[in-house]
Amino acid sequence: MAKANETTKTETSEVNAGHLRAFVERIERLEEEKKALSGDIKDVYGEAKANGFDVKIMRKIVSIRKQDRDSRIEEETILDLYLAALGMN
Amino acid sequence: MAKANETTKTETSEVNAGHLRAFVERIERLEEEKKALSGDIKDVYGEAKANGFDVKIMRKIVSIRKQDRDSRIEEETILDLYLAALGMN
Amino acid sequence: MAKANETTKTETSEVNAGHLRAFVERIERLEEEKKALSGDIKDVYGEAKANGFDVKIMRKIVSIRKQDRDSRIEEETILDLYLAALGMN
Amino acid sequence: MAKANETTKTETSEVNAGHLRAFVERIERLEEEKKALSGDIKDVYGEAKANGFDVKIMRKIVSIRKQDRDSRIEEETILDLYLAALGMN
DNA sequence: GCTACTCGGAAGGCGC
DNA sequence: GCGCCTTCCGAGTAGC
Secondary structure (H helix, E strand, O other): HHHHHHHHHHHHHHHHHHHOOOHHHHHHHHHHHHHHHHHHHHHHHHHHHOOOOHHHHHHHHHHHHHHHHHHHHHHHHHHHHHHHHHOOO | OOOHHHHHHHHHHHHHHHHHHHHHHHHHHHHHHHHHHHHHHHHHHHHHHHOOHHHHHHHHHHHHHHHHHHHHHHHHHHHHHHHHOOOHH | OOOHHHHHHHHHHHHHHHHHHHHHHHHHHHHHHHHHHHHHHHHHHHHHHOOOOOOHHHHHHHHHHHHHHHHHHHHHHHHHHHHOOOOOO | OOOHHHHHHHHHHHHHHHHHHHHHHHHHHHHHHHHHHHHHHHHHHHHHHOOOOOHHHHHHHHHHHHHHHHHHHHHHHHHHHHHHOOOOO
């Protein structure tokens, strides 16, 4: 026990520090990938522009298509809520 | 020429429509991947939390480390400018 | 000029301080009003609940109605964009 | 009773529908007012900016003052609790 | 207590 | 290059 106690606190800190560092680095790696994707998206818009498309309109199209998907999900959600409220689920 | 003109406009529209659709779908695919990564990041935070770490503090750490990196880049950029101004690049 | 210079700096600071304070207080007043409205909204939901309505469903209804309005605006926006792109505005 | 039963359900639905609609519209009206206030606040920041003030810093000031107020309220609440515990309220 | 939603602030992209 | 607008992130709040 004595020996264990001598080292426990430090070891715990070390473990926690290493553990924490691992989590932080995993997050940073994922954020790097996200950033890269953002760059890719920007590139695609640039490519489209080079092909004569209007980027502003394209963005709106993407935005509206997204809204449509979201609305569909919302409506399904409220339908579920109604069904649940009526004890029909 | 006349015959060509008859079809040109429609063909062009078709080509443009297909082209546009391709760009939009590429963008949507990339945004899907971004969204997935956001989910992964959220999961990592959740995992860290389950291991006893404080998520709010972790976010601060990640944020500060990012700022430090940005500052470093900023400083390197300024350094490059100075070196260039001195003809030392 | 000399006399003006004697006081200019201090006066400017005073003016700025007073000016800044005025802006800050106007903002805080407006935020107070916003907060009061949030409270009112909460009260209405509470009242509805007391009348047997399902607050969660009500929130969804309000949310969907808002989305519908937003979608309508978005669609008008993209229509305007198309018209502008075609030189028809 | 039979006659009553014939109409009760429909009447109830109608009453509920009207009632629900009234609540929803009250909420939407209040949210409109909130949105208008948000616009006013934005305008004040814009006005301050036009007068040479740094908006980002102003936001920090407002935020800090709010925290201070909250802290004060928190402290008063705790004080009240102590006083109550001591039977001195 | 944890999760999900909402809101305000900050950053990035676009147009003038 | 600057300002505007939209988008994204973090914080606080309400519900289960």
